[in-house]
Amino acid sequence: MHQLSLWGLQTWPASIIFDTPIAFYNLTCGVCICRNLKKLGRKMDSFCFAHHRFPFLFLATLYVQTISFCFCSSDGVPGSLRSACREDERQVLLRFRHDLADPSGRLSSWIGYDCCQWRGISCNNLTGHVVKMDLSNTYCQHDYLEWDEVAYRRSLLKGKLNPSFLTLTHLDYLDLSCNDFELPLFIGQLKSLRYLNLSSFSSSQGVIPESIGNLSSLKTLDLSSNYFDGIPIPQFFGQLKSLQYLDLSYALREEIPPHLGNLSNLSYLDLSANFWLTLTSTNMNWLSQLSSLKYLSLQYVDLSNTGVS
Structure with missing residues (x-):
């Protein structure tokens, strides 16, 4: 008792x-x-x-x-x-799901009225606004020896972001990694974003939208494992003055532009495994401008012309 x-x-x-x-x-x-x-x-x-x-x-x-x-x-x-999901934002998410192919049923929980309880969705506890969307595909974390291409293809979410996505004005965390989305040009209008992960991202457009440069609050940007073949790093990178974390590993074939030196708050920079990059002492001058940098990876990058052994 x-x-x-x-x-x-x-x-x-x-x-x-x-x-x-x-x-x-x-x-x-x-x-x-x-x-x-x-x-x-x-x-x-x-x-x-x-x-x-x-x-x-x-x-x-x-x-x-x-x-x-x-x-x-x-x-x-x-x-x-605790505020429940806002109806206008719930409708946006339903339209987004409608435009997706989801062969493995990862978004099967996207039913009912409270979208804050749906898989990958988090809301502000008091306002009910959607603040986080994590649709990352965890299959990409599989060990290479256990990789199953058929299972991988089935695990992908494939489709596009509907323009109504802009209704999610309080969204500050967006992870679409390891999926096959069409990356829209309007993504740069999500001004509240502080975290953006597009790693292992199979965009059919094959470009990095310039509008990402408008995300002035962005602190984390992950574009790793994309291999932007023949696509130089856009000038907008130099505008992301709040950026603290940048991962471009397995992503580049072009020369690293000097405007990365404008990222004065950058503390983490991963440029590893960019096998086609050739760095010289001249095109690395921008590194000295990164006064907040605490972590730098150049593993598997050709440094033979830099004088660094």
Whole structure:
């Protein structure tokens, strides 16, 4: 038999008050309600402690109200205060899914009204805005010796981003890695993006949209494992002044442009495994301008003309 003691109340056997596990859970979650509402800046002392004099009223109130009110999560926000998915953004995601081929059914959970519960989707707890979309294909993490090309092809999401995607104005994390999408030119209008991963990205357009240079808040950009054959790094890279992480491994065949030296906040730069690059002491002058750089990888890059052994 469970014993309950709330804020100095007389200790009562739980079975006397409630006779179901869900009722007991809702009762104990009452503590969570008051604690977390105070975290949110609400003055709940009068509510929580006024019931010292009316223990049965307090417990009965919890039983009736908290059954839909107090599903407390690890981030400290009770369920009733958590905003559900916004309908306009849900419709955008449904249109996006409609335009995709999904042979393995990775997006089969994209049903129902609360898109915040869909696979790969995360929302702001208080506003309900979609802030994160992680559709990365984990099959690309398979060991090479276990690679199955048929299974890989089946795991891909293939299609395009509908222009209605621009409705997701609060999206700050977008991972489309290891899929086969058409990369739209309008992606640079998602001004809230701070994280963008397009690694192992089979874009049928074969270009890096210049509009990415408009993502002034972008901190992480991963374009690795793409092999942009004959495509120079666009000038826009020099505009990404907030960028801290840049991965261009297995991606380049052209000369590295000096405008990378404008990325004064860059702390991580991976240029490894660009086998066709030939660096010289002249075309590496831009490195000295990266004052925040803490990690640099040039593994498997030809450095024979740089004087570096």
